[in-house]
Amino acid sequence: MDPELEAFVPFFPDVDLDDPASARKSLAALAGGVPAAEVPAMVIEDRTAPGDPGVPVRVYRPQEARGAVIWLHGGGFVMGGLDTEHPWAARIAADSGAVVISVGYRLAPEHPYPAALDDAYAVLVWAAENAADLGIDPERIAIGGHSAGATLAAATALLARDRQGPAIRFQLLNQPGLDDRQDSWSARNFTDTPWMTRDKIGAAWRHYLSGAPATAYAAPARAEDLTGLPPAHLATAEFCPNRDEGIEYALRLLRAGVPVELHQWAGTFHGSQALLSAEVSQRQIAELGAVLRRALA
DSSP: OOHHHHTTGGGOOOOOTTSHHHHHHHHHHHHHTSOOOOOTTOEEEEEEEOSSSOEEEEEEEOTTOOOEEEEEOOSTTTSOOHHHHHHHHHHHHHHHOSEEEEEOOOOTTTSOTTHHHHHHHHHHHHHHHTHHHHTOOTTSEEEEEETHHHHHHHHHHHHHHHHTOSOOOEEEEESOOOOTTOOSHHHHHOSSOSSOOHHHHHHHHHHHHTTOOOOTTTSGGGOSOOTTOOOEEEEEEEEOTTHHHHHHHHHHHHHTTOOEEEEEEEEEETTGGGOTTSHHHHHHHHHHHHHHHHHTO
C-alpha cells in the first residue's frame, strides 16, 4: 500500500451499512472535513430536474464551459448526496472546465432499485433537452461517477443505448461496483481492505436490490451485449474488492469495440483518493478532470 495512504487507515471510522442512518452521519462528517475547493470564477446553482419525483441537482458552471458531465456520487447506494459530493464535484468542474451536474438521487433502502437509476436517467434527459438553458452543447454530454455512482453511470449508459435516448459522449467510471455476485478474485480475497470490505459491498447490494433479481441495469456486469456504448475511462484501486470486475468490464468493452482507457492505481484502496494530502490521491483527482477535458473538447 502507498505509505502516505497507509498512515491514515487507523483513523478511519467504522461505517456500518447495515445501519443506514449512522452510516450517512459518518459520511457527512468525513465530507465536512474535506478542504473546500477554490472556485472563485464558478457559478454554482441548485436546481430540480423533472422526474417522478423531481430530482435535486447542483450545477457547477465554470467560465466558458461547453461540455457537461452528469455526475453521480458514491456511497454504496445508501449514503451521500449533493452536500457530501460538493468538494469533489467542484474540483472536477474546475479541473475539467466542464459543467458538472451533480445528482441527488434517491437512496436505498428507502428507495431501492430502480429509483436511483430512474433519477440518473431523468437528469440525463433533462440536461439534453435543456442544453441551451444550461449553456452546454447537447453533443458534449458525458456521464460519470465514483463507486456506486460509477455503477449508476454505467447502467445509465446501457439504458440510454437501449432506449435510444440522449447521446452520451463519454462515460467516466471511477472504481465502479458492477457485479452483485461478488465472485471475482479480488472480491473473494480482499474481504477486509480499508474503507470498503466484502461485507459492506454485500450490504450495499442487498439494500439496493431489496430482494429483486439483479438485471444488467442494476449490475452492469450482467449485460450480455456491450456494443454501441460510449467511450470509457475506467479506474480501479489495487486493494479494492471491486477491482477485478472493473478490469473485466473494461476488457469486455474493448472486445465489444468500445474505446477504453483503463487505469489501475497501484497502492490505493477504495475511496482513498479522498485523502488529499497523499500525492497519489492528488494525481487521481487531477486525472478525472483531465480525462473529462479531453473527452469533451
